[in-house]
Amino acid sequence: MNEWIDYYDSTHTIYVSSLHRDLHFEAIARDIIRYITSPDAVVLDYACGEALSAAKVADACAKLYLAEPAPRVRGRLNARFAPNTKIRVRSLDDLKKMDENSVDLVVMNGVAQYMTPAELDSAFEVIHRLLKPAGRFVLGDILPPGVGMIRDVLALLRFAATDGFLRDALIGLISTALSDYRQLRKRIGLQRCSQDEMIAKLGAAGFSAMRAPRNIGHNPWRMTFVAHH
Numbered sequence: 001m002n003e004w005i006d007y008y009d010s011t012h013t014i015y016v017s018s019l020h021r022d023l024h025f026e027a028i029a030r031d032i033i034r035y036i037t038s039p040d041a042v043v044l045d046y047a048c049g050e051a052l053s054a055a056k057v058a059d060a061c062a063k064l065y066l067a068e069p070a071p072r073v074r075g076r077l078n079a080r081f082a083p084n085t086k087i088r089v090r091s092l093d094d095l096k097k098m099d100e101n102s103v104d105l106v107v108m109n110g111v112a113q114y115m116t117p118a119e120l121d122s123a124f125e126v127i128h129r130l131l132k133p134a135g136r137f138v139l140g141d142i143l144p145p146g147v148g149m150i151r152d153v154l155a156l157l158r159f160a161a162t163d164g165f166l167r168d169a170l171i172g173l174i175s176t177a178l179s180d181y182r183q184l185r186k187r188i189g190l191q192r193c194s195q196d197e198m199i200a201k202l203g204a205a206g207f208s209a210m211r212a213p214r215n216i217g218h219n220p221w222r223m224t225f226v227a228h229h
Contacts, residue, residue, distance in 0.1 A: 016172025029053035109140035140216030
């Protein structure tokens, strides 16, 4: 995962425009909020990225932890949300020091594909320890086998056409084809997992899981799972 962390900690071109970036995080925040069942909930966003719309999530809960492995991104999160008393920024190592059974909802979205199986198992172990007995773990944007770059492109174009940045998306796709992201994805690859495999993997980590009706975010060909102790 370290090479992907370094990539997202750099000045990357994963978003085709600022509008794309903003709408991406708005959509994720909106979907996370749907899983918050109480204004008293403690929520953890695991490997949250820039989390530009995190304030909206914080408005729907009592406390929001933003855990992020990339140090520069984490610095921007601290600066961006310092005035918000509901939001706390943490490193992934910090999570190991948090109290057991202290979180009502954990969301890990768009992260598992960058992790080795061993890294994902370790993350599940930490999340299982933090989650309250009645809490929920939402694991989003899982790539199933057979869903490759073409489906990702189609999902982006649908998103762009609906929300008004189609021209930027077409230009951005050309840039992405020549970018470090494309080369890194080709060289390292992304982890994929079928529905049954992921349910079994979560089961081995102590969770009971099922696939959600829809994925978090804009890509309908990827999968989201909801898990409990």
